[in-house]
Amino acid sequence: MKKIFKSVLVLALLAVTLVSCERVAPNYYGVLMQNYGKAGKSDYSKVQGKVSTALSPGSELFQVPAWEQRAKFTDDNNETEKVLHMKASDNTEFTARPQYSYKSIEGKVVDLVFQNSRLGSGNDFMRSLEDNVLEPRIYDIIKEESRKYTTDTLMAKGGSLRFEQRVQAIVKSEFEKSGLELVSFSSNLDFSKKVKAKIDSRNEVNTNITVLDQKILEQRKTNELELLITEQAVIRSRGLTPEILQERAIQKWNGVLPSTYAGGGSLPFVKTVK
Missing domain, CATH: 1.20.5 (Single alpha-helices involved in coiled-coils or other helix-helix interfaces)
Known part of the structure; x- marks a missing residue:
């Protein structure tokens, strides 16, 4: 009876282990959090293949896409494009419709998850990252930089380009701090018909x-x-x-004297000076 009980227990534990195993999907970076992350970054590690989370309380597997992600500002339902309202230094209002693309830096994926694990580990991790971290920072950067330019400068030839390059450089730096590589960025500035x-x-x-x-x-x-x-x-x-x-x-003079000339023996036109 005891042998049967032990066998059943072993099979049950094996079944639980098999059911609780997760596999890091292809083209994803896997990061395993253990012990609820109480010890900080040391509780996070990069993993691949099958990962068991049931036998270790407080374990959670994060899967981060390894390919380029494209995003733009949208409403809460992810359906309507969101328009950002800004003001130039001369208090003229204009709009921006930022679009950007990025991808995770493999060597910094643990930092990325550690800094943002509060957002959850499900399929919406990247979407939550965009909504709660990336896009608010982009908005602040565009807003801050727009106050340094006049409307004439932004609309002049090359002025908008300088603004775009400046904003892109700052966004790129901020993304790298989070463990992301900025691939492309555009603010898509626009002004009212009146302006x-x-x-x-x-x-x-x-x-x-x-x-x-x-x-x-x-x-x-x-x-x-x-x-x-x-x-x-x-x-x-x-x-x-x-x-x-x-x-x-x-x-x-050609040396030929005319038949009649003035001067009485002198050269033509030559006046004798006494």
Whole structure:
């Protein structure tokens, strides 16, 4: 009877062990938490294959996707895209619809789970991570950086790009602290029709002013050129003395005397000086 009881007990324990075994799925990183994580990070370890959690009280298996995750801000039902409302430094409101992608860093997956184990270990772990950790931080970063830019700067050529690059660099750094690699990021900034019309009108005025400035500069240069030509003509006219004119006439004479000429034996046009 005792042998039968022992055999049944062994089989029962074996059945419980088999039922309680979990397997780390392909393309996932497995992290096992033991002893409810009371000892801190030392209770967390990276695992693979079959993992038993029943025989160790307080054990829980976290499975983190190893492939790239794509996300965007959505409502609680994960159906409607969420629009973030921001303000530039000149108090003009604009909107942002951030989209981003990331993947877990294998060497930091234990840190990732340890820092966020409170979010649960089920299939919604990554979704909870996005909703409660990643996206609130992204929102704070965009909000903080937007106060450093004017509306004109954000809408000017290259201004939005500089803003995007700055925000992306900060988000990348924050993700790395959490054990994640930021793959792509876009804020997708947008302004109201009223603000766009105002900026377009201002840009048109600035363009017209630039054209007028170019015309004024061109006319000023033309006037300066004409003045230089006039001054050069005056200088030349002052330098044409009778002696110079006589010398030029001699240089151009071909040596043939006309049948009638003035001067009584002198060269044409040459005045005898006593």
